[in-house]
Amino acid sequence: xxxxxxxxxxxxxxxxxxxxxxxxxxxxxxxxxxxxxxxxxxxxxxxxxxxxxxxxxxxxxxxxxxxxxxxxxxxxxxxxxxxxxxxxxxxxxxxxxxxxxxxxxxxxxxxxxxxxxxxxxxxxxxxxxxxxxxxxxxxxxxxxxxxxxxxxxxxxxxxxxxxxxxxxxxxxxxxxxxxxxxxxxxxxxxxxxxxxxxxxxxxxxxxxxxxxxxxxxxxxxxxxxxxxxxxxxxxxxxxxxxxxxxxxxxxxxxxxxxxxxxxxxxxxxxxxxxxxxxxxxxxxxxxxxxxxxxxxxxxxxxxxxxxxxxxxxxxxxxxxxxxxxxxxxxxxxxxxxxxxxxxxxxxxxxxxxxxxxxxxxxxxxxxxxxx
Numbered sequence: 296x297x298x299x300x301x302x303x304x305x306x307x308x309x310x311x312x313x314x315x316x317x318x319x320x321x322x323x324x325x326x327x328x329x330x331x332x333x334x335x336x337x338x339x340x341x342x343x344x345x346x347x348x349x350x351x352x353x354x355x356x357x358x359x360x361x362x363x364x365x366x367x368x369x370x371x372x373x374x375x376x377x378x379x380x381x382x383x384x385x386x387x388x389x390x391x392x393x394x395x396x397x398x399x400x401x402x403x404x405x406x407x408x409x410x411x412x413x414x415x416x417x418x419x420x421x422x423x424x425x426x427x428x429x430x431x432x433x434x435x436x437x438x439x440x441x442x443x444x445x446x447x448x449x450x451x452x453x454x455x456x457x458x459x460x461x462x463x464x465x466x467x468x469x470x471x472x473x474x475x476x477x478x479x480x481x482x483x484x485x486x487x488x489x490x491x492x493x494x495x496x497x498x499x500x501x502x503x504x505x506x507x508x509x510x511x512x513x514x515x516x517x518x519x520x521x522x523x524x525x526x527x528x529x530x531x532x533x534x535x536x537x538x539x540x541x542x543x544x545x546x547x548x549x550x551x552x553x554x555x556x557x558x559x560x561x562x563x564x565x566x567x568x569x570x571x572x573x574x575x576x577x578x579x580x581x582x583x584x585x586x587x588x589x590x591x592x593x594x595x596x597x598x599x600x601x602x603x604x605x606x607x608x609x610x611x612x613x614x615x616x617x618x619x620x621x622x623x624x625x626x627x628x629x630x631x632x633x634x635x636x637x638x639x640x641x642x643x644x645x646x647x648x649x650x651x652x653x654x655x656x657x658x659x660x661x662x663x664x665x666x
Contacts, residue, residue: 463480
């Protein structure tokens with residue numbers, strides 16, 4: 296199945312402006328205080344991502360990471376391509392990465408049938424909202440310009456003005472019927488950009504923002520946050536509804552049937568099987584003098600957690616250690632020492648700690664041919 300442009304647009308927009316995800320509390324707020332990006336929280340959310348960029352910039356590690364990122368521009372690293380796209384957006388829209396204070400994405404996936412309707416018809420029903428908080432007010436013209444940069448190179452994609460539920464918005468549409476449309480609009484104070492796949496989700500987010508009453512995060516989703524570092528500026532929380540587990544089991548059975556004739560399907564089955572009873576997943580990053588990262592998931596049974604830990608330690612961890620060392624410029628040995636994987640009961644936990652000293656470790660020199 297093809298990944299829709301709109302999904303890539305939302306992810307790309309967040310990546311280009313340096314945003315990711317974090318969870319920052321729950322419950323209603325007073326009507327006198329605008330909800331900002333918190334209004335992007337949809338009712339009965341199963342997925343919640345939030346990244347407090349302003350807070351990260353105030354930390355020593357956050358500043359060091361920015362310095363490292365800037366030092367890699369002009370090289371062949373993936374960061375360079377992202378940086379070039381970011382510069383195009385800045386030139387077109389007048390917005391910079393420093394203008395972004397926070398990003399929040401939430402979704403209710405319980406009623407999203409991954410095995411049912413195809414493409415746009417399915418995704419257009421998703422109650423999902425992305426909120427981008429800014430330190431200054433903007434116009435829809437600026438947002439439209441940014442989206443046009445992201446759509447550049449796609450002749451089948453159009454970016455245009457529209458009206459949804461009597462509110463002005465920017466629409467991103469593809470000629471491919473399997474790719475859903477996306478819509479962007481602004482908060483009342485023009486300091487929060489909201490993006491969604493349908494007008495009802497956008498209208499609801501605007502109502503929550505104007506009333507200063509973000510939707511309450513469900514208690515069981517809020518409880519998932521206990522697995523991430525205290526004070527984490529970046530958090531991703533997910534609780535798997537039974538409908539999703541049922542779809543995962545169906546996919547496992549389909550893969551198991553193919554595995555009898557397709558060896559590649561057997562490998563896929565090995566990765567999928569531990570997730571058939573998935574309950575929750577949490578990811579967090581805390582930036583202070585160092586950076587602490589935690590990925591924790593409840594796989595529903597002890598055997599699945601143990602099998603996943605072994606799989607990660609033997610196959611995934613070596614690749615991950617190398618990638619982290621390359622991207623952070625740190626010693627592979629130091630990364631290997633810090634990156635830990637373990638299981639307890641039905642829970643799988645991966646932890647990583649990177650210090651400023653790790654980032655200062657120079658990459659290994661590339662041998663040069665003799666003259």
